Amino acid sequence: MSLDLSPRPGAARTPAMLAAQARMELRLLTRNGEQLLITLVVPLLLLVAGTRSGKVVDLGAGRPIDIITPGVLGLAVLSTSFTSLAIATGFERRYGVLKRLGASPLPRWGLLVGKVAAVVVVEVVQLVLLATVALALGWSPAGGVAPWLWLVVLAVLGTAAFGSLGLLIAGTLRAEATLAVANLVYVLLLVGGGLIVPLSRYPDGAQGLLQLLPSGALGEGLRTAFDAGTVDLLPLVVLAAWAAVGTALTARTFRWE
8 A cells, every 4th residue: 555645735725724814813913912902901991980980971870880881892892893903904904914915825805704703703702701890890781691692693793894894994094094093983982972871861963873873873782782682673774784885895995905
């Protein structure tokens, strides 16, 4: 019996390449201290401060921890799928990393899938950690599994919406501009995007606009889910629409170099 020891050059199977790309993206994401600050430390600080936020910000009727926790969960989705993804991709594009990876056997769509997979892993860790801390602080979500199932649905839609917008920015602007725009949008949506503070606390004229933003739709959807165990149709439609528009624009305008 003879052994065939001749080399067999060629690309690995696509699932194996996708898994390897996702692992690399995850390592790069977790090694960045600035992005870890945005994705984990800031939401945790806001969550802990939420136990006393009623004395600083008018969150309306109810316990501050019950009102602010869903918003902090939404902020975790925003920070990872939009801000971190946009900044990392923008600088990879500037330094030619995307161009070089685009010449590898892995299809270009596979590079984006690897990035999204890494984002999803980070978000799962974020949401589990934040929910655990919130429960330890006395958070009382609606009973049953329905709110948690809605959390998964809204997190998926929110990731699709914010992720597509993050890639849109990273694929069209220079890296420095991407850094500035991503951080500016993060701060604006955190302060006045309807994520942390319920829409009912905003002026009447602003509520209609905010509920059409992905931040307002995500925040209000999560608050409704954990308060009543269900979600209105509008937040789902808004997030799906932003995801569809962002994906279409990104596919048309994304530049690899």
